[in-house]
């Protein structure tokens with residue numbers, strides 16, 4: 740549980756008209772990591788119970804450039820569509836989470852190893868002495884408290900994300916799958932997330948005899 744709260748002087752808000760509609764956009768500087776993060780809020784949140792929430796880790800290649808080797812961009816679009824479909828919800832976009840927290844340069848080093856040596860997303864980090872996942876969800880918990888969100892339906896396939904948010908005091912009422920169809924370019928990445936990182940991705944083809952054809 741992180742007790743720190745966001746200082747009002749470190750928050751700025753504006754309306755943000757997007758292709759999907761008008762959001763309340765809340766920028767904030769987190770008191771612990773010092774990064775400037777973003778929350779997009781749709782609709783009145785009422786009592787703040789059971790709010791549909793996506794906590795999305797920055798991925799400049801997937802989110803902004805449309806890269807296909809991960810499914811980050813697809814998930815960002817799908818999460819916003821789901822929130823707009825309900826007419827109520829929050830997307831928290833966490834900066835400083837690039838590459839699961841190792842940063843852009845280090846992420847590219849891991850991507851090069853994946854391309855050149857066929858390592859997966861886990862081994863390509865560990866051979867470089869980098870953490871597989873260094874993300875801190877404290878900023879998400881703090882902004883959800885700031886927004887008076889009391890419990891969330893969390894859009895994620897990653898059970899650890901729900902647990903980490905709960906460790907920071909967020910009540911996760913349920914986990915809502917955010918399953919993206921596999922593409923040729925991201926099949927190996929998705930398989931590694933399922934097989935090595937424990938993500939719930941039941942829509943992927945099961946690995947026959949313990950090996951995934953997408954990897955071979």
Ligand SMILES: Nc1nc2c(ncn2[C@@H]2O[C@H](COP(=O)(O)OP(=O)(O)OP(=O)(O)O)[C@@H](O)[C@H]2O)c(=O)[nH]1
Pocket residue numbers: 796797798799809811814836837838839840841846849850860864894895896897900917932938
């Ligand atoms: N280190 C590293 N990071 C990657 C790689 N591919 C994508 N990422 C980063 O992974 C982060 C997203 O994490 P994921 O593990 O894909 O998914 P998640 O956020 O844990 O789970 P979901 O909530 O289901 O999306 C983003 O910050 C991406 O930049 C990679 O090969 N190596």
